[in-house]
Amino acid sequence: MTRLMKQTGLLLIVLLLVLTVGLVRGQNQLFIRSPYLGLDSNPNSSVAVSWKTAEPFVGVIDYATRNDYETSGEFTTTLNVPAESGSNKHVYHALFTGLVSNTEYAYRVELKDAGGNTVATSALGHFWTAAPALDHFTFAVYGDTRTFPKRHRMVIEAMEKDKPRFIVHTGDLVEFGGVDELWDNNFFWAAAPLIKDAPLLTVLGNHEQNSPQYYAGFILPPGAGQGKKEWWSINYGVVHLVGLDTNALTLPHGFTRMREQIEWLKEDLVKARADGAKFIFVFFHHPVFSSDISYYPGNTGLRTLWHPIFVKYGVNVVFSGHCHQYERLVEDGVNYIVTGGGGAPLGGFVATPLPGSIKRASELHYMRVTIDVDTATIEMIPVAKVEGNNVIPLSQKPADVLVIHGK
Ligand SMILES: [Fe+2]
Secondary structure, eight states: OHHHHHHHHHHHHHHHHHHHHHHHHHHHHHEEEEEEEEOOSOTTTOEEEEEEESSOOEEEEEEEEHHHHHHHSSOSEEEEEOGGGSOTTOEEEEEEOSOOTTOEEEEEEEEEOTTSOEEEEOOOEEEEOOOTTOOEEEEEEEOOOOSOHHHHHHHHHHHHTTOOSOEEEOSOOSSOTTOHHIIIIIIIHHHHHHHTTSOEEEOOOGGGTTOHHHHHHOOOOSEESGGGOSEEEEEETTEEEEEOOTTGGGSTTHHHHHHHHHHHHHHHHHHHHHTTOSEEEEEOSSOSSOOBTTTTTOOHHHHHHHHHHHHHTTOOEEEEOSSSSEEEEEETTEEEEEEOOSSSOOOOBOSSOOTTEEEEEOSEEEEEEEEETTEEEEEEEEEEEEETTEEEEOOOOOSEEEEEEOO
């Protein structure tokens, strides 16, 4: 009898486990993309959250300062997002607003069906707000994550350890920008653990193909061009960040787009300096200087158009991707960093690099940028090397360090 009871009890436990796992898996499947963060106009008081579902659901967002949440176990604010407010592919966006500056928040997103029943609950996420003069924080930069999502995930897991305030992607997020599954199952799958906690800023690579999926997928800072998000800028504490589109000339009305972008850029940089930015960092996809074996010497057309502007307005660092490697150069006082080691097949270098080339590595990696008062420390963090099909983890100790002083 006792033995029968034990066996029945064991069977019940196994059944419960199977049911629980099934329930959790079923819930997770309703989030095609689990919640991910973005920045709009004012990171001091608002942060954007996005998600994608299998079908229309009401989104209920609960949030509180991390301190309040962990003290009381409860959220203080709830935001309801109507089921019909999503895109035709059920991508939803919402804004946390009225936030306290330089404060950490906790949040989660629940999905509710038409009857008001909760059908899925996201993992708990956390994020920080900025402050106008914030001068002590870390962010990360990487690029070219297409092709190998598991390698992309390795880079994400390395970046997570730094707890970056936000991350910037230099383009080529996916192999083909028009294919939903590549966004959902590759890019967002790989990046999910980090972008639920760190807002993602990004620029267009050639592989995004200027697709509707790119424009529908991200909340980006105020900008201009297509959808007012083809190029953008934002102040985060003492740092001014600018994202540009290097594909503009290849798109319809390319010359007009490029002319508008250049005029916008000049005005933006003048305003940034007038507003007291200590550091100006610019991000775009195709490098204007490169010793890559198949892209040497970089995009000379864009170099002619943009490099004199970066010199004139004192841009501190330009980050690009496209070439699947790391390279750091200095040209006329402007630091250029190519960071294309996020998961695409790695590439090599020409035998005689450009005269301004200082450091090169063909490794999976990301850039850690640490702002500390008047100093920005920019470190290349190696994550893995690839030999044949073997991905060999590296130490994640900085392999190159650039220290710059703010104005
Ligand atoms: Fe590219």
